[in-house]
Amino acid sequence: MLARKDELVLDRLIHEPGRLAILTVLSSVDAADFVFLQRTTGLTKGNLSSHLTKLEEAGLVEIEKRFVRKKPNTNVTLSAIGKQRIARHWDQLERLKSLSETSAQE
Amino acid sequence: MERVNETVERKQLESAAASYSYLKGLYLIPLGLLFVLAALANWEVGPLRHVWVFPAAALVVAAACLPIARYYHENYGRVRPSSRQQARGVVAVIVSLAVMVGGSLLLRSEASWSLDLPVNATAASFAVVMLASNAIQVGLKAHHWTIWGSVLVVGLLPVWDGADPSNVGLVLAGVAVMATGVFDHRLLVRTFGSAKVLNLRDGDAGA
Numbered sequence: 685m686l687a688r689k690d691e692l693v694l695d696r697l698i699h700e701p702g703r704l705a706i707l708t709v710l711s712s713v714d715a716a717d718f719v720f721l722q723r724t725t726g727l728t729k730g731n732l733s734s735h736l737t738k739l740e741e742a743g744l745v746e747i748e749k750r751f752v753r754k755k756p757n758t759n760v761t762l763s764a765i766g767k768q769r770i771a772r773h774w775d776q777l778e779r780l781k782s783l784s785e786t787s788a789q790e
Numbered sequence: 791m792e793r794v795n796e797t798v799e800r801k802q803l804e805s806a807a808a809s810y811s812y813l814k815g816l817y818l819i820p821l822g823l824l825f826v827l828a829a830l831a832n833w834e835v836g837p838l839r840h841v842w843v844f845p846a847a848a849l850v851v852a853a854a855c856l857p858i859a860r861y862y863h864e865n866y867g868r869v870r871p872s873s874r875q876q877a878r879g880v881v882a883v884i885v886s887l888a889v890m891v892g893g894s895l896l897l898r899s900e901a902s903w904s905l906d907l908p909v910n911a912t913a914a915s916f917a918v919v920m921l922a923s924n925a926i927q928v929g930l931k932a933h934h935w936t937i938w939g940s941v942l943v944v945g946l947l948p949v950w951d952g953a954d955p956s957n958v959g960l961v962l963a964g965v966a967v968m969a970t971g972v973f974d975h976r977l978l979v980r981t982f983g984s985a986k987v988l989n990l991r992d993g994d995a996g997a
Binding site: 709713714719720722723724752753757759 | 868
């Protein structure tokens with residue numbers, strides 16, 4: 685039986701593909717704006733906006749709204765908790781994948 | 791261009807985000823032009839024979855970077871690279887400077903320890919620098935190998951006897967920098983989609 689800290693529990697908030705993509709992109713940079721996130725994830729403006737709101741409410745990202753050259757610009761950074769949770773989530777997915785591969789071989 | 795599906799490609803997303811800053815190839819076009827202008831100024835061609843013309847031309851070329859920056863910010867967004875990437879950038883600059891200076895002196899110079907080979911040290915050193923810095927920062931793509939590999943081979947051909955070929959090397963490097971910029975930008979468009987796909991000229995107004 686697996687010890688509690690090693691339990692394979694997937695984080696439902698992060699596991700949603702759109703939010704997983706956003707957090708994965710943010711984990712490879714210091715900060716990214718709304719346009720860049722839309723470019724990399726391919727999400728629509730509405731979907732991206734909705735996912736970011738959920739992630740901000742959960743404390744996984746920090747959102748700064750500002751004006752650049754008189755145009756609105758939304759800058760997003762991953763919070764310390766967000767960094768831990770996305771790293772743990774990918775780790776869990778990798779473990780799940782290797783477990784399923786092992787089971788398939790047996 | 792939908793990238794989010796039931797199987798989020800981790801490596802693809804991470805590498806796209808990490809390489810964005812280095813794929814803004816349009817910046818390389820004015821930079822390459824500057825190299826060519828420097829060579830023409832050294833040859834004292836046309837108006838470039840006047841000392842003040844090259845700095846003035848350099849300012850105009852630098853000003854051309856402003857609309858390029860605006861184009862990338864408005865169409866592809868703003869990113870602050872991670873501390874790790876920034877550190878790699880600093881390492882790449884230091885390695886590049888060392889290779890450029892050391893390589894040029896070693897291959898062909900007045901220095902007593904120079905091999906004094908009949909090669910184009912400027913072209914060859916710069917090609918090595920570009921291959922090394924691209925490898926460190928973004929990973930070498932096919933066009934980097936093709937363009938800079940060709941410049942390296944041409945630079946190392948033992949046909950550069952006679953007068954100092956540094957200026958020809960500068961022209962070669964300048965043209966290669968511009969070509970790299972075009973291909974880097976094409977790769978960026980292939981990775982992130984055409985500028986027309988998103989119309990965000992009025993700001994993101996998101997979230």
